[in-house]
Amino acid sequence: MTAVWHVGTVAETRTETRTETGTGRSLLLEVPGWGGNIAGQHVDVRLTAEDGYQAVRSYSLASSGAGQMLQLAVDKLPDGEVSPYLVDDIMPGDQLEIRGPLGGWFIWTPDMTDSVQLIAGGSGVVPLMAMIRSHAAVGSAAPFRLLYSVRQPDDAFFRTELDTPAPGVDVTWLYTRSAPEGWDRPAGRVTAADLAALTFPPSDDPAIFVCGPTGFVEAVASALVGLGHDPGRIKTERFGGK
Amino acid sequence: MATVHRVPGHVDGNALAGPLSEVFDFDVTTASARCDACGATAMLAEAMVYEKPHSFIVRCGSCDAVLMVVLQRADATELDLSGIAWLHVPR
Numbered sequence: 567m568t569a570v571w572h573v574g575t576v577a578e579t580r581t582e583t584r585t586e587t588g589t590g591r592s593l594l595l596e597v598p599g600w601g602g603n604i605a606g607q608h609v610d611v612r613l614t615a616e617d618g619y620q621a622v623r624s625y626s627l628a629s630s631g632a633g634q635m636l637q638l639a640v641d642k643l644p645d646g647e648v649s650p651y652l653v654d655d656i657m658p659g660d661q662l663e664i665r666g667p668l669g670g671w672f673i674w675t676p677d678m679t680d681s682v683q684l685i686a687g688g689s690g691v692v693p694l695m696a697m698i699r700s701h702a703a704v705g706s707a708a709p710f711r712l713l714y715s716v717r718q719p720d721d722a723f724f725r726t727e728l729d730t731p732a733p734g735v736d737v738t739w740l741y742t743r744s745a746p747e748g749w750d751r752p753a754g755r756v757t758a759a760d761l762a763a764l765t766f767p768p769s770d771d772p773a774i775f776v777c778g779p780t781g782f783v784e785a786v787a788s789a790l791v792g793l794g795h796d797p798g799r800i801k802t803e804r805f806g807g808k
Numbered sequence: 809m810a811t812v813h814r815v816p817g818h819v820d821g822n823a824l825a826g827p828l829s830e831v832f833d834f835d836v837t838t839a840s841a842r843c844d845a846c847g848a849t850a851m852l853a854e855a856m857v858y859e860k861p862h863s864f865i866v867r868c869g870s871c872d873a874v875l876m877v878v879l880q881r882a883d884a885t886e887l888d889l890s891g892i893a894w895l896h897v898p899r
């Protein structure tokens with residue numbers, strides 16, 4: 567399974583989120599020799615400075631399937647080492663080393679027919695977006711729901727695509743800092759009551775994928791268990807942070 | 809679910825997929841491990857991972873005991889696997 571390092575060339579960049587707290591950007595990378603990937607997998611990105619210093623970080627893929635064009639989406643952490651470069655500096659034509667595809671546990675494959683509940687915080691939507699796109703690409707009949715928690719309306723990745731989901735995919739938004747005008751629920755962190763109201767109940771026995779900042783993932787996963795979901799049905803991926 | 813108190817900033821075993829692909833011929837995220845300290849068996853993807861410069865400390869999700877330490881040296885990778893009592897690797 568030894569994953570090799572490939573060289574990817576940035577084909578296109580797109581600003582996804584733009585708020586006073588930071589920006590997020592998606593990158594299309596062309597990677598000759600890429601053998602395809604499963605929805606949910608990630609890559610390691612390696613940057614090498616002129617003095618030889620290297621930094622490696624993991625980024626999920628928003629794309630899946632065959633083909634040599636990969637999509638990443640990165641949230642900028644202002645004091646971060648790697649993300650500001652990927653969000654502010656890198657330009658079409660620039661190259662990155664990437665290793666992958668990585669991880670065979672946090673994945674969704676078209677042969678899975680169970681109901682799927684996706685729960686994302688911030689950039690945690692990236693691997694779940696790959697699952698939603700894969701579901702649409704194969705015309706899967708598995709019922710899909712996404713609960714997407716963002717700080718404020720303009721802080722969402724893939725907003726346009728998620729506002730018009732494919733049939734069989736239901737998208738629910740949750741705002742933690744400021745909600746759009748006229749929104750019923752006041753802005754605030756996701757609670758067990760939100761999960762009970764907005765996600766598949768334990769009686770549906772959904773396969774659940776939770777992804778985002780570590781604190782978000784752990785709070786959501788333990789609330790889901792509290793609601794009666796089988797811990798064995800909950801897959802988590804922590805992106806780091808508090 | 810675990811109730812142990814954790815230092816913030818960790819990730820989980822999904823992040824080990826790349827680094828450990830340099831050492832093992834299997835995907836560590838689909839392997840499960842039994843903790844030598846508490847006996848809990850879980851997917852390595854579900855373990856808690858603390859990344860330091862040039863090392864990863866991997867802790868049990870149930871009791872927080874150290875399952876594995878990965879040291880990335882310039883010329884070699886070194887592993888302390890003494891916290892894992894049993895490893896199950898699907899074919």
Ligand SMILES: Cc1cc2nc3c(=O)[nH]c(=O)nc-3n(C[C@H](O)[C@H](O)[C@H](O)COP(=O)(O)OP(=O)(O)OC[C@H]3O[C@@H](n4cnc5c(N)ncnc54)[C@H](O)[C@@H]3O)c2cc1C
Binds near residue numbers: 643808
């Ligand atoms: C499997 C996996 C997949 C990932 N996929 C994505 C992805 O698709 N998109 C994406 O934007 N990121 C993703 N991440 C997070 C990413 O790997 C980096 O950790 C992130 O970009 C920060 O790197 P940095 O070098 O900018 O910050 P660093 O220099 O590493 O850290 C700067 C500061 O920010 C804190 N910090 C680190 N990570 C986070 C975080 N996630 N949230 C809040 N604070 C943090 C650190 O504790 C530190 O104080 C993923 C992580 C993993 C493990």
Ligand SMILES: [Zn+2]
Binds near residue numbers: 868870
């Ligand atoms: Zn243990």
